[in-house]
Amino acid sequence: AQKITxxxxxxxxxxxxxxxxxxxxxxxxxxxxxxxYKQPSSGEMIFLIYQGSYDQQNATEGxxxxxxxxxxxxxNLVISASQLGDSAMYFCAMxxxxxAAGNKLTFGGGTRVLVKP
Amino acid sequence: xxGVTQSxxxxxxxxxxxxxxxxxxxxxxxxxxxxxxxxxxxxxxxxQYYEKEERGRGNFPxxxxxxxxxxxxxxxxxxxxxxxxxxxxxxxxxxxxxVTQYFGPGTRLLVL
Numbered sequence: 555a556q557k558i559t560x561x562x563x564x565x566x567x568x569x570x571x572x573x574x575x576x577x578x579x580x581x582x583x584x585x586x587x588x589x590x591y592k593q594p595s596s597g598e599m600i601f602l603i604y605q606g607s608y609d610q611q612n613a614t615e616g617x618x619x620x621x622x623x624x625x626x627x628x629x630n631l632v633i634s635a636s637q638l639g640d641s642a643m644y645f646c647a648m649x650x651x652x653x654a655a656g657n658k659l660t661f662g663g664g665t666r667v668l669v670k671p
Numbered sequence: 672x673x674g675v676t677q678s679x680x681x682x683x684x685x686x687x688x689x690x691x692x693x694x695x696x697x698x699x700x701x702x703x704x705x706x707x708x709x710x711x712x713x714x715x716x717x718x719q720y721y722e723k724e725e726r727g728r729g730n731f732p733x734x735x736x737x738x739x740x741x742x743x744x745x746x747x748x749x750x751x752x753x754x755x756x757x758x759x760x761x762x763x764x765x766x767x768x769x770v771t772q773y774f775g776p777g778t779r780l781l782v783l
Contacts, residue, residue: 658716
């Protein structure tokens with residue numbers, strides 16, 4: 555079974571509108587971390603936001619927020635007020651186990667976002 | 672502050688050859704991880720090193736090896752290159768284990 559599933563291969567969004575990128579995960583470990591990264595065409599992975607499994611509140615970082623629904627095992631990324639520079643691939647990733655378990659991240663297949671002016 | 676740096680940026684090799692990719696972590700970061708990203712897919716974990724010790728290995732053949740140096744920089748070596756090794760190789764560093772990893776620009780390897 556896929557550990558990280560991103561069901562939207564691609565989507566268009568109008569500039570200045572909000573967009574939600576879906577991510578569902580599968581793990582039996584009670585301790586885990588969820589990450590979102592942005593990958594422009596240049597290839598570099600840019601860290602956006604992190605949510606720990608024990609965090610009580612949804613994470614927010616500027617225009618990025620994470621809609622964390624633990625019971626549903628979903629961690630959707632919300633980008634508010636989209637900008638042309640937001641056009642990129644977006645990856646959801648998971649670290650299974652506590653931080654001491656190491657750095658292995660499992661990535662989803664990604665969602666390509668294209669912001670239209 | 673400088674981010675994660677990787678060299679070379681691009682590389683073309685032929686089947687059967689050997690390649691060495693290099694990574695310098697963010698200053699102060701002690702953990703380095705390597706990922707392979709084949710075109711159209713998400714990155715796949717290859718190795719993690721922390722304080723110069725291997726801390727994790729992904730599902731890759733023994734042709735892949737890595738090491739971390741006393742200054743925390745790292746090398747990824749791939750022997751007997753196959754066409755399927757063509758990919759973007761990403762290096763990521765983190766302050767310690769398990770926390771946010773910051774990625775470098777990657778090395779694009781093409782095997783002909």
